[in-house]
Amino acid sequence: MLQLMQHKEPDKVKAANKWNTLLIAISQDRNRAAFKEIFEHFAPLIKAYAFKVTELSKAEILAEELAQETMIKVWNKAHTFKPDKAAAGTWIFTIARNTRIDLIRKYSKQWKANVSEFDENVLTADDIWPDQNDDVYNQLEAISNKQRILELINELPIEQLTVIKTIFLDGLSHSEAAKKLKLPLGTVKSRARLALQKLKLTIDV
């Protein structure tokens, strides 16, 4: 086991720093033991995240592929992770999110038929959803933001939690979530807004 963590830090920061430290070990030393720890925690979450895309008949294939593709990207892109700008867990989540977007498009026939002749300029999820945001956020903000969300999320009423889970995990937009949950769009919108308010996340002025 790796002994890279500093033991004097408070527990919250230590947990968040664990993934940071491991990512840096991959980036600097191509450390396989560090990568194995990340793999063992995240790959099974990524597989389950793929299964959330319920309307896809190929969820089985997609799930293994998503876990593998995402982990390969984590290995190859570890050096682009900026530890002072983001939490490592969020960074890995964005890679899984972007890879899932691209895999869903790959498996969608419509998509293939539509752009086969424009290959060189085809947009990938990374073009639109950058996995690294430059100058607006830092790691301390990210850690305290995540910590607050973790503390408050258990207090959300179940109907609000269901709505934000559907939006953030199932790959469904507000209007698609409304269809799936058999709710009016307005109800989905207001439940999502109430949930974000309770989590003290920025909402509209």
Place this chain on the structure above:
Amino acid sequence: MTKYHPDTRFISDFAAGSLPLSQALCVSAHLHYCDDCKQKVEQLTDLGSVLFDKISPMNLEQDFSSLMQRIDSMPENNAQFNSEVITASTKSSPLPAALNKLTNNDLDSLNWQGIGKNFRYSELNTGDSIRETSLINIKAGGNVPRHLHKGDEITVVLKGSFSDQDDHYLAGDFIVRTSGEIHTPVASQDEDCLCLSTLEEPIQMTNWFYRLLMPLFKQSAQAL
């Protein structure tokens, strides 16, 4: 200063990665100009990451050693490790990164279609089969033919500015028009206005061109 921003719904769907590609392109174009919304996206991505961490994990069929075998057999592995991967749009580029890629960094060589002297558009292939996405160029002082919106439309101002009956819109502004609204945008006098626009196309077979002309035909028929 950017005045019109995507609402919470757009920002959440964007951060979750569930927004259709053409609409996500519009949000990402807005983020190029707006640090406030960028920060909101970051915070909501943190929320996504917290929810992600609470999923019940599923066992993989392939284990770590088979993944490493696959990685070791990839010839590009080391090359990829050494090359910088930068996809985030930077302030130094006048246009958002995704648009630079879609237009090959060369707006002049796009296939522009004109309507009248002052208005031209070029359709972009985003891979979204439901929505039509175009760059729109209005000559300084020129106007877009009066038109009726049949589906929801998002417009993001990229360069210059334009006005309609409601307000004046500057670079970065993210404007949503819903079905049934009529408006007549006019570019400011001093500069051409470049916009990104995506239009929801229900079942109709008409394209942007006919869509724009149809209300004009209706108007002349009714002698408006």
